[in-house]
Every structure is written in structure tokens, then in C-alpha cells.
Amino acid sequence: MEKRFADLRSEGRAGLLPFITAGDPDLATSAAILKSLPGAGADVIELGMPFSDPMADGPAVQASSQRSLKAGTKLRDVLSMVGEFRKSDQATPIVLMGYFNPIYSYGVEPFIADAVAAGVDGLIIVDLPPEEDADFCIPAITAGLHFIRLAAPTTDKNRLPQVLANTSGFLYYVSITGITGTASPDMDAVSTQVARLRNSTDLPIAVGFGIKTPAQAEVVAGFADGVAVGSAIVNEIAANLDAKGKAKKGLVEKVSTLVQGLADGVRAAATSTRRAS
Amino acid sequence: MSEANTFRSGPDEAGHFGIFGGRYVAETLMPLVLEVEKAYREASKDADFQAEIDYYFRDYVGRPSPLYFAERLTRHFDGAKIYFKRDELNHTGAHKINNCIGQILLARRMGKTRIIAETGAGQHGVATATVAALFDLPCIVYMGKTDIERQTPNVFRMKLLGAEVVPVTSGSATLKDAMNEALRDWVANVDDTYYIIGTAAGPHPYPEMVRDFQSIIGREAREQMLQREGRLPDQLVACIGGGSNAIGLFHPFLDDSNVAMTGVEAAGHGLETGQHAASLAAGRPGVLHGNRTYLLQDDDGQITEAHSISAGLDYPGIGPEHSWLKESGRVEYASVTDADALDAFQLCSRLEGIIPALEPSHALAHVARIAPDLPKDHIILMNLCGRGDKDIFTVAEALGVKI
Numbered sequence: 001m002e003k004r005f006a007d008l009r010s011e012g013r014a015g016l017l018p019f020i021t022a023g024d025p026d027l028a029t030s031a032a033i034l035k036s037l038p039g040a041g042a043d044v045i046e047l048g049m050p051f052s053d054p055m056a057d058g059p060a061v062q063a064s065s066q067r068s069l070k071a072g073t074k075l076r077d078v079l080s081m082v083g084e085f086r087k088s089d090q091a092t093p094i095v096l097m098g099y100f101n102p103i104y105s106y107g108v109e110p111f112i113a114d115a116v117a118a119g120v121d122g123l124i125i126v127d128l129p130p131e132e133d134a135d136f137c138i139p140a141i142t143a144g145l146h147f148i149r150l151a152a153p154t155t156d157k158n159r160l161p162q163v164l165a166n167t168s169g170f171l172y173y174v175s176i177t178g179i180t181g182t183a184s185p186d187m188d189a190v191s192t193q194v195a196r197l198r199n200s201t202d203l204p205i206a207v208g209f210g211i212k213t214p215a216q217a218e219v220v221a222g223f224a225d226g227v228a229v230g231s232a233i234v235n236e237i238a239a240n241l242d243a244k245g246k247a248k249k250g251l252v253e254k255v256s257t258l259v260q261g262l263a264d265g266v267r268a269a270a271t272s273t274r275r276a277s
Numbered sequence: 278m279s280e281a282n283t284f285r286s287g288p289d290e291a292g293h294f295g296i297f298g299g300r301y302v303a304e305t306l307m308p309l310v311l312e313v314e315k316a317y318r319e320a321s322k323d324a325d326f327q328a329e330i331d332y333y334f335r336d337y338v339g340r341p342s343p344l345y346f347a348e349r350l351t352r353h354f355d356g357a358k359i360y361f362k363r364d365e366l367n368h369t370g371a372h373k374i375n376n377c378i379g380q381i382l383l384a385r386r387m388g389k390t391r392i393i394a395e396t397g398a399g400q401h402g403v404a405t406a407t408v409a410a411l412f413d414l415p416c417i418v419y420m421g422k423t424d425i426e427r428q429t430p431n432v433f434r435m436k437l438l439g440a441e442v443v444p445v446t447s448g449s450a451t452l453k454d455a456m457n458e459a460l461r462d463w464v465a466n467v468d469d470t471y472y473i474i475g476t477a478a479g480p481h482p483y484p485e486m487v488r489d490f491q492s493i494i495g496r497e498a499r500e501q502m503l504q505r506e507g508r509l510p511d512q513l514v515a516c517i518g519g520g521s522n523a524i525g526l527f528h529p530f531l532d533d534s535n536v537a538m539t540g541v542e543a544a545g546h547g548l549e550t551g552q553h554a555a556s557l558a559a560g561r562p563g564v565l566h567g568n569r570t571y572l573l574q575d576d577d578g579q580i581t582e583a584h585s586i587s588a589g590l591d592y593p594g595i596g597p598e599h600s601w602l603k604e605s606g607r608v609e610y611a612s613v614t615d616a617d618a619l620d621a622f623q624l625c626s627r628l629e630g631i632i633p634a635l636e637p638s639h640a641l642a643h644v645a646r647i648a649p650d651l652p653k654d655h656i657i658l659m660n661l662c663g664r665g666d667k668d669i670f671t672v673a674e675a676l677g678v679k680i
Contacts, residue, residue, distance in 0.1 A: 053453060053565060055460045056303040062447055074577045093578040100301060101563045105578025127301045127564065131291060152305035154467055159308060170408055178465035 001093040001121045001146055001169045004044060005204040007226060013270035014221035015043030016263045018079055019065040019097065019230030020255075022047050022081050023073025024237055029247040030068070031081050033237070033255050038092045040256040041263020044170075044206075046124070046228060049098030050080050056126045058181040060231035063238060067245060075102045075111070079118045086119035093121040095148060095169070100125050100136065108136055112143045122146030122169045130162045137166050146170075151197060153189075154176050160200055170204040170226060173197060178209065179230025185210045191223045214265030221269035229262055284531035284607050287598065292481020292568075294601035300480040305464045308565075313471075314482040316387045322601045323487070326382065333378045334493060337411070338368050340375075342494075344501035349628040350644075357651035359644060361631075361661040362498045362526065371634065371663035372494060372522045373404035377473060379490030381408040382664065384471035391470045392416045395459040397424055397452035397518075398588030399431025400663060401475030406440035416440040419458040421451040424588060431667060449582050450593050456566055470635075476519025477596035480567030491525025498658060499529050510513060510658040512537045512647075516640040517610070518554065518590035522662035527608060528668075537609065540599060542642045543585035544612035554583035555612045556595045557603050569640045570597040573621050586615035586675060587635035589663070617642040619675055634663030635671065 008015045018037055037045050049069035054061060067262050082094055096115065101109045103125070115123070123145055128136055130149070137147045148168030154177060155163055164171070173194060175185035185207075194205050207220050208228025221226045236258045240251040287294040300310055320326040329633045334340040343366065347359045364372040373526045384392060392409045394416070396402030402418040409416030418435055422444045424431050433444050448454035456474075477487040495584035502510055513530060515523035517540040530536045553559065557573040561570040565580055573581045573593035583593040602608040613621075618635055621642035633641060640659050648657060665672070673680045 052581075053448065053457055055457045055566070056305070056464065058461075059447065066448070069579060101572075101574070102578035104562075104564055105574065105576070126303050127567075129300060129302060129304055129307045131307070132299045133452075136600070150304045152303075154305050154308040154309075156308065163304065172303060176465075177467050179461045179630060182465070 001044070004093050007169060008043060008225065011270070014083050014266055015046045015222055015226045016041055016217070016259070016260070016266045017046055017208070017226050017228040018042045018070045018233050018259050019046040019048060020233060020237070021050050021061070021068045022078040023050060023068035023071055024064045024234065025067045025241055025245055025247055026071040026075055027073060027081065031084060031095050032252045034081060034085050035088065036256045037259060038089055038254055040259035042092065042259060044093045044095060044226065046095050046097045046230065047078065047082065049075060049096055049102060051099040051102060054099060056179055058179040058231060060181045060235050060238070062236035070245070077105050079120070082120050084120040094119070095122040095124055096120055097124040097126070099127050103136065108139055112140055112145065115145060116143055122148050124148045124150065124172060127152070130165060133166055138223060141166060141168065148172055150174050153193065164201050167203065170206050171197065171201060172209045172228065173205055173224070174209045175207050175275060176210045180209050183210055184216070187219050190220070214261045217265035218269045221266040227266050233258060233267065284602070284605065285528065287601065288481060288485055292485070295604060296562070297569050297597035297600040298481055298484055298570050300567060301564045301569065302480045303464065305467065306460070310480045311465055312387070316383060317482050317486050320383055320386055320623050324384065330379055330380055334375070338374050338378060339366060340493065341367050341497040341501070344498060344505060347629055350625065352629055353420040354581045354645065354648035356653065357647070357655040357657045358653065359648060360496060360502070360656065360658045361595045362658060364494055364522065364660060364662045365631070365634065365637070365664035369404050369407050370666065371400045371404070372491060372525065373401045373475060374407065374524070375493055376475065376487050376490045376521060377404040377408045379486070380473045381412055381414070384473070385412060385552045387471065389469060389471035390414060391466065392473060393419070393462050393470055394473045394475060395419045395452065395455040396475065396512045397455065397591055398590055398667065399424070399428040399435065400667065401440070402440070403431055403438070405473050406435040406438035409440060411568070418442050419445050419455040419462070421445045421449070421455050423450040424452065424455070427671070428588060428667070451582070453580060460566070475521070477521040477524045477598060478519045478566060478568055478570065478594060484568065484598055487521050488524045488528055488598060491521050494522065494525040494660060495527060495529035498526060502658060506656060509533055509536050510656040511535070512539065512655070512657045514539045514541065514640045514644055514657060515660040515662065516541045516590060516636045517595060517599060518543070518592050518636065519594070520596040522660050524596060524598055526660045531607060538607070539643060540608055540610045541612060541639045542592035542612040543587060544614045545584040545640055546587070547614055548612060552584040554585040554590050554592060555614070556593060557599065557610045558612050560593070562600065565594055568597045570594055570600045572658065586618060586671060587639065589634070589636045590639065611643050613642040614640040619672065621645055622672060631661070632665035633661055634665045635668045636663055637661045
């Protein structure tokens, strides 16, 4: 992960962090999408672990989680999918993103061991704030996994040091007060916030929640180190399912094309905004 | 903590009751949850805040609720002496209003101008809509689409009171999904909105705060029983969904070692069928809705659906303090099926002229099970936490009667 962000820095551009839910719409299709992402321009992959009650996510990601669970995805399948991906790609960092209960149910120690063995690089566990670090964050870091924390517009300067304390890999800035994939961020405000965060940390800063188009990706790539896109991608998956919820022919290519567009947006920033600043 | 000489000192500063409780929420919500805690700490030390609560409890809710000797039921069971704490006589017909008065006064103190809530059966939604009307604050109630269909009278009540009822279609479209949706609203409207959680669960400080507001039940009952019988009861019985009426009754008695306590969960069609809401009897510890507690979940940690004929008990989790009280052994937990609750519902209506809600009918069914074998001087105090008017359609349908 450090290498990836260092490489991006020397290339003078931000990275694209696409999100998909593992097992959406089924394990085989999802594995094919995962495999296609680096070629489409993904720099770091966020792989969702499906959960029945994703409180911080909007309708698109929640629907994606439900499709995956309906297809029978288990947490061990998510880890196997990463292991399989690692056979052909050792370079693209994978961050597992989800909620704590499935991990707690799997067992914290076994999960960490299996995640390390599968080749997982980092974790974003939405419902584990610094107040509950002892549960999972500390053992995960000890095992060499990155624990990526979310900072929100509501995270004030008094709280920020606590949020940063056990954060590694990168910091994920939530660009809106809201759930994933709903409101569009106010880019000036986000840019100001990212600049503020840079005073407190040397970690790369990725921005997500609400970024949907290549144009938005380009703007964010002008001031952030990473651009996270989730709902737009899982919506593309949803749009390419038949009446029974099965993948239509060409789904993987459609998703790939969408991600390519976003990657082009991110890269366009390198030649315009970034150079100017 | 488990070996402590008091059971009333929890939670600790981080909101834990043993391993249960805590603050498992997204970062966007964390500052708000901390703000609620700070405001509640300050308010609890403020005599004016307490006086305000007392005023509304007395003149608006109608407290204290009576302690009633259920003489005909006592004779019927021919065993223990049965008392009801009659929180069904409160304004709006259940104990839920105790919590709503406390929380809306806190919301006002915090300068919040918009109220949100989740509801299952609609009782908490009605209580929230009621206090929002009283204090002229806009109120949004999230309610599962499935629940809206089976609780139409309460939906209409909320609308009459000026609340907006938002149907939740995600997930299983019941209480847990309504709570997810309320949390989502809160994340998106952090500046002006206060979330009135309806039970003694959720992220710290909610379990503690809701318990404190509901503890008026136990404090009154303790005093009333001492006046009436000159001693404390031998046993307390209360039904448990999230567990706020039970913890409200139990908490003031927790250090009275001679007082036994039983929380009664909903066994639905029977624990063996998998269709029930008994998280303590058949669930295991997990993390949901901001706290660690016993949850109904599958082998992979996905939350499963609860079932109970009583919509108020139909929740796959339980307040964290109950999880702790179970593990510490201080409180015993039992469960009662839909069928037994229906019998108790009818028995109470006929013998006492009180139509109880389906929720406390579960508690009464447990009383019916134990009372006959207990000595005549054994005193059982049961919390009759809600009245059954809201349930007549459900009961009629269950009994095969068309109304």
C-alpha cells in the first residue's frame, strides 16, 4: 500500500479506488469484475464484505450487499476471492470494507490470520470508531494489516488526533455528512477540509461518498491522493442484471468501461489541476 | 465488575456493561453521540431539568401510575400474590412516553430543532410524535413497510399528531431496518436533528439514559410496595423486546438481593422453530446498532429476522445491560410463545377488566406459569407496561374473528 501511494506520488497523480461488494451479483461474476479492475485503471481496490444491516451505506451499496447475501456469499468466500485474485496480481492493494459483526462472528484472530494469508492489505470497518480500538484495530495492526479510518466533516480538530492515532495506509475522508452515494459533495468545502487534514497527517488522503462521474473524479483528484467510487459502480452492476438477478452478458465489460472512464477522469487531473498547483 | 457489590454502577465511562454496550457507530455519528452524552451528563446534574421532567410526568403523563393488586388473577392462580405496576395507564397507553419526555427535554436543551425516531409496533412512534407535538418540533418517524401494514391505527395516530411517517422498504422492512434508516437520517442531518431511540439499546449513552428515564417505574413501584405491603416484592416480572420497561422496573431493585427478577422474551412460534425474538435464549453476542449485545444472527454474523405476534417485541437484539445481567446471573430470563401470550391476553381481559398489550401479556403468561406453585405470601410484581387497544386487530385475526 505504501509503495502504491508512493508510486502515484512520483507519477504526480491521484489514485482511483473503486468499490465493489464481493459476491455481487454472485461469486463468479464478482471475481471476474475484481480481476478486470486493475486493467481498467484501479489503483487500490475496495472490496465490500456484505452485511445484512449496512447502516452507513445508501440504497445502492445496501442493495449490492443484499444481492451478494442472497447469492449465498459467506465471509470466508470473500477471503478466498482475495486469495484467488492474488495468484495473478500481487501489486494492487486490496482493502476490505464492511461492518464488524461478521468479523466478530468469524472470530477476530482467525479472521486476521486468514486475511493476511489471503493477501489483504487493509481494512475499513465502518462501525469501529477509535473508542472501540481494542476489539479489532489493534490486533489487525499488530498483524501487519492497515487499518484505514474514516474522517468526516463532523470530525473536529479536537477529535482528529484520536482518529489519526491508529490509522495507517491512508486516511479516508467522507466528503458529505450522509450515507454513501447520496448527496453530491461541495468540492470547495472538501478541498478545504483535505488541506486542513494535511496539516495533521502525512498519510495519503482518499476522498469518497458521493463521487459518481469522471468529471467529479477529476476535480477530487486535483486535491486528494485517492478518489473512492462505490455507488456508481454497483449501480452499473444492478443495471446489467436480468429479471432473475443474474448477470447479463457483457456486465463485466460494462463495469470495466465505467471504471476506465473514472480512471481517465482521475488521470486528466494530473495534467491539468495538479500541474497548475 | 461482575463480582462488584453493586449491580447498579454500570456502564463504565466508555459505556460498557462488562463486554456489552459500547459505541459502535460510524465516525460521522461519533461526535454527535459524544455530544448527547455530554449534554445528558450536564442535564442529570441540573435540578431544573429534573424538575421539568417531574412536572411533565405528573401533569402530562399522569404519574405516578398505580400499583394494583390483581385480586381475581391471584385467586385464579391460587398461589402467589400478584401486583401490577400500571404503566398502561400512562398518556399514550404505554411506558414509552417516560423515555420520550426525558429525551425531548434533552433535545430542546441541546438546541435541536428536528426530531427523528424509529418504531416497530408504532408505540414509540406515537409517543415520540406526541412529545414532538407538545413541544412544536417537526418529527419524522421511520417505520418498516411491513409494520405500517399491520399497525394502521398507530400510523394514523402519528399522522394526526403531525408526524411524518416514512415507510422503510430496505432489508426486511421491519424495526431493525427502521433503525438503520433513522441512523442514516441522523448521519445526513447532524446539525439540527435529535434521534429519540425508543429502547434501552443503541450506542452509549442511550442504554443508560433510556434506563434512567424509565427507572421512574421501579422507583415508584418500590415505594408503593413498601407502603402497601410494608416490604419489597419477592419477584419482578417484565417482558423484553429491547428491554426498556424491564430495565426501568428492575434497576432500582438490582441491589436488593432478596428480590428475584425475570425478563420474559418472545418465543414466537417456539424457540425450536427459529421463528421467535428471544435473543438471549437463542442468540449470541454480536455488534449491531451501536452496541455489543446478544443478537439473533446466522452462522456468518448476518442479522436474522425476529418473529413475535407482538410487534413491540419483534427485534433481533436486546439492550446491552440485559445481556450483562444475564451473564452475571442477577436476572433470570424466560420466554413465552405467541399462543401462551394470547391466552394470558384473554385471561387478563376477562378476570381483571384490563385489556393488556400483547407485550406484557408475555410477562403475564410467565406469571401464570409460576404463580400456582408459589406460596400465598409470595409477592410477584409485574409491569403491565402497555394497554391492548392497539392489538385488538392482531388478536382478532389470531383468534379467527372478523371485526
